[in-house]
Amino acid sequence: MAVRLDKFLSDTGVGTRTEVKKIIKSGQVTVNGRTAQKPEEKIDEQNDRVFCCGRELRYVPFTYYIFHKPAGCVTAVSDAVHKTVMDYFPQSKREGLFPVGRLDLDTEGLLLITNDGQLAHELLSPNRHIPKTYYAKISGKVTDSDVNLFAEGVDIGEKRLTAPALLKILQSDNESEIELTITEGKFHQVKRMFQAIGTEVVYLKRISMGSLLLEESLLPGEYRALTGEELFRLRRQTGRSMEEKV
Numbered sequence: 001m002a003v004r005l006d007k008f009l010s011d012t013g014v015g016t017r018t019e020v021k022k023i024i025k026s027g028q029v030t031v032n033g034r035t036a037q038k039p040e041e042k043i044d045e046q047n048d049r050v051f052c053c054g055r056e057l058r059y060v061p062f063t064y065y066i067f068h069k070p071a072g073c074v075t076a077v078s079d080a081v082h083k084t085v086m087d088y089f090p091q092s093k094r095e096g097l098f099p100v101g102r103l104d105l106d107t108e109g110l111l112l113i114t115n116d117g118q119l120a121h122e123l124l125s126p127n128r129h130i131p132k133t134y135y136a137k138i139s140g141k142v143t144d145s146d147v148n149l150f151a152e153g154v155d156i157g158e159k160r161l162t163a164p165a166l167l168k169i170l171q172s173d174n175e176s177e178i179e180l181t182i183t184e185g186k187f188h189q190v191k192r193m194f195q196a197i198g199t200e201v202v203y204l205k206r207i208s209m210g211s212l213l214l215e216e217s218l219l220p221g222e223y224r225a226l227t228g229e230e231l232f233r234l235r236r237q238t239g240r241s242m243e244e245k246v
């Protein structure tokens with residue numbers, strides 16, 4: 001099928017439409033060995049060979065979905081007992097897909113579902129410190145001193161304290177509401193951090209991962225494909241964007 005070159009580049013995650021226009025104009029894109037000149041030129045996305053900054057862009061090489069995980073399903077590809085996050089996808093779409101990272105059975109919120117193993121690995125790598133933000137309801141009062149403690153690191157029974165985390169108190173009462181941003185992914189980390197200050201998480205929802213945000217219109221159990229721009233921003237966070245070469 002014939003598509004505009006700038007759309008193809010943006011859909012494969014190279015950059016925003018404005019950015020890819022710049023990349024094309026800078027002469028870093030070739031189509032079948034010839035340097036492309038115009039963003040509006042048409043290419044056959046299934047048969048033409050398009051290279052950008054020396055890397056070949058394949059026709060729909062990977063699939064990326066943002067999924068709103070509901071409570072009550074496990075973050076796994078298959079499970080003998082529980083419904084899994086993959087059960088929300090039709091069989092025809094499931095081939096090769098897996099969830100990136102893990103949310104507990106009772107946790108809701110943003111999960112990236114893809115077949116791109118490399119991006120998944122990079123997003124989960126402890127060295128990349130990809131921030132993840134959670135909204136939570138806490139049984140117990142959360143105070144400013146907890147904000148300071150979380151900023152310094154909390155003892156959750158590991159060899160080291162947790163990495164500095166940003167705690168925002170939305171409401172402090174017998175039941176509190178908070179947002180917490182962490183850059184690690186230790187087992188039950190958020191729940192253990194609140195246990196460490198003598199409180200308990202009673203509701204937990206991930207609302208962002210890196211640059212990906214869970215929008216309110218995406219209801220629990222629903223998913224949608226990432227836009228080219230979202231993919232580009234996510235890749236930039238893992239150091240895989242091409243924009244710095246422009």
Ligand code: URA
Pocket residue numbers: 102103104105107187188189190191192204
């Ligand atoms: N931290 C938790 O305790 N549970 C989750 O599901 C995610 C982060």
